[in-house]
Amino acid sequence: MRKFGVVLLCLLTMVVMGCGTVEPVTPATEPVPSINWITTNPNLDIGWNFQYNKQLDAVVNGCKWKVVSGSLPTGIQLMEDGLLTGVATVMEETGNFSVEARKGQSYGIMAFNYKVIDKIWVYPSEVKVGNFYPGARAEYTIKVHNDYSIMSEQKQVTTESVDIPDAQGFISVPIPIRQELHDGSIANVLSLVSSCAGDVLKITGYDKGKNTIQIDGFAPMSTRIISVSYISDSLFTLQYEKPSEKEIDVSSMVVIMEPKFVLGPHETKEILVALDMPKDAKIDVKQFQFRVVASKGVKTGGGMSMEAAMAITWTVTMR
């Protein structure tokens, strides 16, 4: 009985000792945000005055998103599913904001920088024609917008032809400001010379007709390299294109009212495109597609030229 009492006492002691052990208590704090939780490039380049849609991404799907600091570009909002959407209305607006993406207790925060700039665009992306038949005509006015791109050229000039009053001269410098298309057409596109660097140089004028700029401040030297920056008008083309070799060729039925045109910076043009199908046309498919491709002129010659084009898809459903 006494032994039992000792054992019981020991057990009680152990229990008491055990209860007396103070385990460290973790305070109920907010989880630390995960690093690299948000995977979208934080530098946003947003087009001015046309629809912007960008889905922000995190390492897991189904996050809830919100802005936690800073401000979004004027006209843009962040949806709860992470879609940045809207029309940025303030040209050249810059700024930054931070967003939080959360799923359960896990979350991440990322700071974004943005800049709103004017970009090339075409509208719409698709045109659908229904109930069509031989003898019918369908029309739609598309829009093409030019951006505001500053171009730079390295130019070697000589002083041979310089008039040098008081050891200072001025010179007319031809600069390569024409755009040539692959079909050989050329347009003078100089709009505005913005700067000229290379020495103590000053632009005193430019001549759009002669493709030259007048520069003052040359000291008499044989040759030198200058860098000319300018803002250019742009030569655009609109062309019919079959989306694939299998599609039927309706090239003779597609009417583009103005297939070549020059746009100044920030300029938008509306152009009528029609599909005019003769009464005796034999179309043996229920539906077909073609594209109207808008492209900006590129300089050719000297290797390969890269061109970016935007194709409006026309889907025609026959009656």
Next chain:
Amino acid sequence: MLKGFKRLVWQLAVIVSVLSAFVFAGTPAFAGNTADVTVYATPQFLSITVSPTSYNFTVVVESSNTTTANTSYFTIDNSCSVTANMSIGVTTANWSGGVQWINSTTATPGVDTAGLYACKGPGTWGTDEVIVKAVAGANKISTNQASNTDFYYGLDLMAPSTFGDGVEKSIIVRVTAYVGA
């Protein structure tokens, strides 16, 4: 009585005629063959640019294979407001300059015939590349490219097995953004 009925019918006929004239005067004068064609558009914008805008492989030797520095050499700044496909092609069948090179539709080099491949970055040459051929039937370099998401590509030139001359050749490579198949 009959006389009164006839007068009533006559008056009704006049009223109907006048009303009809008003009704049809308010109807737009469609060209007869276009009245029931439906045309509508998807309100989305397409917007892409490329940089740099030129590339020179410089001097290449017969049957050589030359690539850009990497498969992310060119950048497509994609500002489309909609998911779009991107194709890559050349705007002419031949390379211009002196004795023209044929741009092979199978990227098979031959006598004055060059092949051209494109590879979307950060892909691998030989496994992720597509043939760059004429824009009609051009291959896709990017499928379902998310809106406002840029991408990159590089080029691989398969030089002709025999050159007709040493004049520099040029060609335009076009990347096209479009919606649909």
